[in-house]
Amino acid sequence: METLVVDHPLVAHKLTTLRDVRTDSPTFRRLADELVTLLAYEATRDVRVTDVTVDTPLTPTHGVRLARPAPLVVPILRAGLGMLDGMTRLLPTAEVGFLGMIRDESTLKAQTYATRLPEDLSGRQCYVLDPMLATGGTLAAAINFLFDRGARDVTAICLLAAPEGIAYLDEAFRGGDRPIRVVTAALDERLNENGYIVPGLGDAGDRLYGVV
Ligand SMILES: O=P(O)(O)OC[C@H]1O[C@H](OP(=O)(O)OP(=O)(O)O)[C@H](O)[C@@H]1O
Ligand SMILES: O=c1cc[nH]c(=O)[nH]1
Ligand SMILES: [Mg+2]
Known part of the structure; x- marks a missing residue:
């Protein structure tokens, strides 16, 4: 698995305000x-x-266009929805699938409550959107959904990642024949005893949409 921490002053500037309580x-x-x-x-x-x-x-001159089939973008509800518009603005021809997942806050296990993906993802490049990669359970389950349908490679875009989550994904998909990449704005220090990323930004879904 490849992890890319995007090192750019504009990213760091925006992330600092995002973290601010x-x-x-x-x-x-x-x-x-x-x-x-x-x-x-x-x-x-x-x-x-x-x-x-x-x-x-x-x-006449040479150029390129996005290949077909178009990439699939998959926000993980709820918090991943806050990343969808920013992604499709850059990739307007992408198709969009949805996964609804929530982490049980006592067991930290991810539960899936909605799936709306194409049946056949053979050869498709997929981009999963979820702001927080904490234990990695949610993202691992999402990647397995996509691979089970034939996805060719998966790139996850996360605003923040914890070392524990990166290690979990690395172990879970080690030796696999399909590439996985995680692109994030920061690799934070650790998870706390409640499975929250530290220093983090709190509960991304609540900060985007309120406490429900
Ligand atoms: O890496 P993990 O330990 O699995 O945790 C990360 C997950 O937790 C958050 O979602 P949450 O369950 O809070 O759902 P929400 O988006 O509806 O708030 C976050 O958006 C990830 O999906
Ligand atoms: O720090 C965390 C961990 C999981 N989910 C969040 O929204 N924030
Ligand atoms: Mg949440």
Whole structure:
């Protein structure tokens, strides 16, 4: 598994305000949206393209367009929804599938409450969106859903990741024949006793959408 921590002053600047406990929901939503676009620029570095010819006003020239089938973007509800617009702005031809997952806060195990994905993902490049990679249980389950349907490779875009979650994914998918990448704005210190990322930013879903 490959992990890329995007090292860029604009990313660090926006992440600092995102972490700030005084940042309100509207600002948090805007920053999450902006951050995902910056992370997506790096995350899509290997997106498949096909060669084309295009006519400029002066002459035909070579170019590329996104290959078919189009990539699939999969936000993990609820918090991952806050990253969808920022991603599709960069990849407008992508299709979108949905996974609804919630972590049981006493066992820290992920439960799936909604699945809306294409049946056949053979050969598809997939981009999973979830702001928080904590224990890694949620993302591992999501990646298994995609691989079970034939996805070719999976890139997860996370605003924050914990070392424990990276290690869990590395172990869970070791020796697999399909690539996995995690692109994140920061690799934080650790998980606390409640499974929250430290220093983190708290509960991403609650900060985006309120406590429900
Ligand atoms: O790596 P893990 O330990 O599995 O934890 C990470 C998950 O926890 C959060 O979702 P949550 O369960 O709070 O659901 P929500 O998006 O509805 O708030 C987060 O958005 C991830 O999906
Ligand atoms: O720190 C964390 C861990 C899991 N989910 C969150 O929203 N935040
Ligand atoms: Mg939550």
